[in-house]
Amino acid sequence: MRLQDLSAALNELDANHRLRRRATLESPQGVDIVIEGQSYLSFASNDYLGLADHPALVRALQQGVERWGAGSGASHLLTGHSEAHQRAEEALARFVGREAALLFGSGYAANLAVITSLVGRDDAVFADKLNHTSLNDGCLLSRADFQRFRHNDLEHLEQLLAASRACTKLIAVDAVYSMDGDEAPLPALLALAERYDAWLYVDDAHGFGVLGGGRGSAVEHGLASERLIYMATLGKAAGLAGAFVAGSRLLVEWLVNRGRTYIFSTAQPPALAAAVETSLRLIAEGDDRRERLRQLAARCRERLAGTHFAGRASRTPIQAIIIGEDAHAIRQAERLKQQGYWVPAIRPPTVPENSARLRISLSAQHEPAQLDALLDLLLQAQD
Structure with a gap:
């Protein structure tokens, strides 16, 4: 692609709700994060066991x-x-x-x-x-x-x-x-x-x-x-x-x-x-952390049963909330952001066409009440 074509191509991505922008994290990785001066409860990290900021791992890196x-x-x-x-x-x-x-x-x-x-x-x-x-x-x-x-x-x-x-x-x-x-x-x-x-x-x-x-x-x-x-x-x-x-x-x-x-x-x-x-x-040594993840994933399945989200609930920390249209997924992510939750909207080509979604990533650091509060907001949007 020529240099002069890049601007038009980016504008097209934006018009189709597929332009990606980076969020700058101003805190260590974890469930409580700060982005652009605002605090959020994050359901967006793959740090499933909550080890990215673990003191023992930080010390090991320092010693290394x-x-x-x-x-x-x-x-x-x-x-x-x-x-x-x-x-x-x-x-x-x-x-x-x-x-x-x-x-x-x-x-x-x-x-x-x-x-x-x-x-x-x-x-x-x-x-x-x-x-x-x-x-x-x-x-x-x-x-x-x-x-x-x-x-x-x-x-x-x-x-x-x-x-x-x-x-x-x-x-x-x-x-x-x-x-x-x-x-x-x-x-x-x-x-x-x-x-x-x-x-x-x-x-x-x-x-x-x-x-x-x-x-x-x-x-x-x-x-x-x-x-x-x-x-x-x-x-x-x-x-x-x-x-x-x-x-x-x-x-x-x-x-x-x-x-x-x-x-x-x-x-x-x-x-x-x-x-x-x-x-x-x-x-x-993380059996307790894995048990917490298991319980959180089970809670997702329980809460989503009987809804149109139920088919994608899994036993793993990854829980997909299928929205469909790109613009709708972005709106839902923005709505959650305004409530203090950071949950990414995943759109094509990362996922198949017409399957844009909110991807909930669970962490052993999440509390059940935090997950329930997020699911309450999602299920309210379904009504």
Whole structure:
């Protein structure tokens, strides 16, 4: 797009109620936030366990900076791979029960590295229709035959797998879908991967720390297979930043040698890596926090039962309130903002057309009364 076209394109987005603007946070992450001088109760963060501002994690970062300095200064394959990174990777692998793990700067980078290094022109990748954009981008950049199956439709996926003559096949899914909070049928997907000699790549950005006693969706379902590749982010329930991929030692060695976003990126600050073990300890000790999340999600389902919002209530911290029209979703978000609640309006292309929504993200720091007050306002708007 030419420079002179940008203004008109932005104006068109604005006219269609799809122009994005950033809100500047003036407080630490948490349920009580300050934006532009105003205080809000936030239902907009992925900090599910409330660890982003946890004193123990803050201290771990401070100690990491004192020991390792501010930045890594190089890629992992030059001099950027510190003892802090190595220890974090070993701890992460143990935590999720895999042979090895590899740190990345983001889940986006991890998804691109895994998919593009395992499949190419003569191969095929099969992706759920509601996958995160980073998974889709990895599929496109791989240049493999990119086939999308209907959301959680195992019969459709099997038809595509059976018809494919690709040399290498890879199934890519979110474990917990970020805009609806529903979950992929991982055991059945792994069974299909075994039957059709395919990789199963699982993006557990929203399950890690929450499901499986905090150890993630694969542990939740007791899945263990060399063809299962597990990715989780550290910037959501873990309270830090970055991501990791876990699997066999052979897989991790391959990613070190062929994962382009790993090879050609400066390593994340070692202080972040040094805080990973503290984060994992807090996650492991977080059964009370996960129970609070479970109760809050159950409360959502109970309150929304019998309303036209009921079909999207999930057992995860992500609760989608489907509005439909973009303009209506924005108006509802603004109405809640005026009442002191920060709940984002999510619009296409992040979600399918005509499914604009309010996305409620629950935190273990939320009180039941706070959730009830928000739901009261939402259900009043329905009347």
